[in-house]
Amino acid sequence: MTTSIPKVSVAGEHSAEELMRLYRIQPSHLEVIRGMRDQARPRINGVIEHFYQWMGEHPAMMAFFESEESMLHVRKMQTVYWERFLDANVDAEYLRDRRRIGEIHARIGLPVMFYIGAINMVYDELKGIARDLTKQETNKQSPIHLEEMDQSLAGLIHLDAGLICQSFVDKRDQLLHEQSQAVMAMSTPVTEIWDGILLLPIVGIIDSRRSEDIMNAVLDAIKHSKAKEFILDISGVGVVDTAVANYLISITKATALMGCRSTISGISPAISKTIIQLGVETDDVNTTSTMMDALGESFANRGLTIKRGSKGKK
Amino acid sequence: MNPPAASLTAGSLFSIRRTLIAKLPNNFDSQLLQAISSEILQTVSTNKEINSVVFDLSNITTIDRFDLDALHDVMKAVKLVGARIGLCSIGPGIAALIVNSGIHLPHQAAGHDIQDTMDLLH
Numbered sequence: 001m002t003t004s005i006p007k008v009s010v011a012g013e014h015s016a017e018e019l020m021r022l023y024r025i026q027p028s029h030l031e032v033i034r035g036m037r038d039q040a041r042p043r044i045n046g047v048i049e050h051f052y053q054w055m056g057e058h059p060a061m062m063a064f065f066e067s068e069e070s071m072l073h074v075r076k077m078q079t080v081y082w083e084r085f086l087d088a089n090v091d092a093e094y095l096r097d098r099r100r101i102g103e104i105h106a107r108i109g110l111p112v113m114f115y116i117g118a119i120n121m122v123y124d125e126l127k128g129i130a131r132d133l134t135k136q137e138t139n140k141q142s143p144i145h146l147e148e149m150d151q152s153l154a155g156l157i158h159l160d161a162g163l164i165c166q167s168f169v170d171k172r173d174q175l176l177h178e179q180s181q182a183v184m185a186m187s188t189p190v191t192e193i194w195d196g197i198l199l200l201p202i203v204g205i206i207d208s209r210r211s212e213d214i215m216n217a218v219l220d221a222i223k224h225s226k227a228k229e230f231i232l233d234i235s236g237v238g239v240v241d242t243a244v245a246n247y248l249i250s251i252t253k254a255t256a257l258m259g260c261r262s263t264i265s266g267i268s269p270a271i272s273k274t275i276i277q278l279g280v281e282t283d284d285v286n287t288t289s290t291m292m293d294a295l296g297e298s299f300a301n302r303g304l305t306i307k308r309g310s311k312g313k314k
Numbered sequence: 315m316n317p318p319a320a321s322l323t324a325g326s327l328f329s330i331r332r333t334l335i336a337k338l339p340n341n342f343d344s345q346l347l348q349a350i351s352s353e354i355l356q357t358v359s360t361n362k363e364i365n366s367v368v369f370d371l372s373n374i375t376t377i378d379r380f381d382l383d384a385l386h387d388v389m390k391a392v393k394l395v396g397a398r399i400g401l402c403s404i405g406p407g408i409a410a411l412i413v414n415s416g417i418h419l420p421h422q423a424a425g426h427d428i429q430d431t432m433d434l435l436h
Contacts, residue, residue, distance in 0.1 A: 215413075219406030226426045254409040257401060259425040259434075 016090050023159045025090070029152035033088035036149065039136075040129050044082045047125040048075060054121050061114050082122070088156060098160055102167030106175065112165050119161050126153050188217035197229040197298045198222065198260070201291070203236030211247035215254055222260045229298035230255050233291045235266025245280040252285050261301065262286065265294035327353055332363050333432050334397075337370040344384045351388040358397045366435045367392050368428055369421075372403030382417055389420050398422045400431035 014022070052075075055061050065071040084097065105115060130149040187210060193199045198221055200214065218230060232251065234240070240248075252262035265288045267275075275282060288294040299306060326337045327350070334357055336350060358364050369389070377385075389399055401424040404412075412419065425431030 215410055216406065219409055223406050228426075250413045254406075254413040257404045257409040257412055257419075257424050258406070259402070259404075259430055 023155050025155040029155050030088040032152040037086040040086055048078050064110050098163040099167035102164035103171040106168045106171035123157050188214050190217050190221040192225050196227050196302055198227045199231045201233040206244045215251050222258045227260050230260050230262045231294045232264050233266045240271045242278045245275050263294040265291045332365050334364050334367045340373045340375055347384045358395050366398040368400040368431050370402050374408055386417050393420050398435050400435045402428050402431040
């Protein structure tokens with residue numbers, strides 16, 4: 001039994017229609033953006049050029065581009081991104097594309113703060129284009145007003161940002177979950193070092209969650225190996241307070257119930273003094289100062305003796 | 315193995331040499347535990363050969379606090395009539411539950427199986 005960080009996915013749960021409602025985007029707003037398309041498209045390269053000038057003022061952002069080649073690739077993808085934005089065809093494929101971008105940002109570790117900054121910069125540029133267009137529209141019979149254009153652009157930009165940020169968070173949660181699982185497996189390496197003898201060296205900090213993982217891992221190992229001896233080496237544990245001491249005692253009690261004698265080894269003089277000062281009851285717990293002593297005891301309890309061979313050096 | 319020393323509503327009670335084995339069924343309740351308790355106490359009191367009782371928990375996959383307390387009381391009662399107490403075949407989940415509940419079972423030995431526990435008791 002292991003505990004883990006729950007994986008929550010929100011971005012993938014909504015349809016295009018639901019998101020349009022959530023961001024108060026009307027089909028007419030998309031029509032307005034599509035109406036801008038022919039005149040805005042030739043200016044995308046200019047917008048992206050401004051974007052890179054803006055980015056040049058923020059070296060922390062430039063650090064995410066490994067090479068000239070990767071920058072050219074990203075530039076090309078940005079052109080595709082904004083062309084798609086101007087197509088304003090918000091369907092399942094559009095949502096998938098935006099979510100994928102969020103996942104890429106999460107993978108490369110691009111902070112959301114930078115993404116929002118970039119979006120904000122491009123939004124300003126698009127508003128500039130909209131202003132130019134409304135000046136041209138004034139001569140038409142039913143001109144599109146700047147306010148309507150701004151509302152349309154803002155709606156879709158916010159939808160994009162929402163999708164990308166949410167999938168960024170989901171991806172980071174997933175990566176965190178995977179890392180947590182990997183760390184969990186590494187943090188409880190219960191090993192049968194000899195027939196009927198289990199060893200678990202603990203390094204780092206023990207908290208309630210880790211102690212629960214340790215207990216589960218050890219008890220499962222005892223069940224499968226039918227081990228009679230278990231050595232818990234805590235020489236790599238920096239701090240032992242009342243809670244940690246009680247966790248360790250609980251683990252030894254549980255192993256005893258399953259017919260496995262526990263020894264806590266690696267108790268330094270400092271830790272020993274701390275445990276006594278804390279008033280933790282350790283009468284029922286078998287302890288040794290070194291893992292070597294614990295191994296010696298466990299071998300003896302199993303009727304095994306260690307002898308120096310003829311090749312051994314004194 | 316000898317034939318059963320006593321019969322139970324569910325589960326089983328039998329003796330091996332001088333040890334009485336009480337194999338508890340899963341999902342036992344306090345009523346059944348009372349019956350088991352009475353049979354164990356009766357057997358230990360009347361059969362002077364029996365000097366230890368091993369509670370086999372291999373069938374137990376879940377247990378609540380109420381039943382755990384009842385089991386604790388049965389063990390204490392058996393100890394009072396002079397028998398040594400052993401536990402065997404406790405699963406990881408039950409072991410963790412017992413420890414986390416803070417209940418200290420009055421046993422002298424716990425083993426992987428009946429033979430293991432009997433070896434520890436004698």
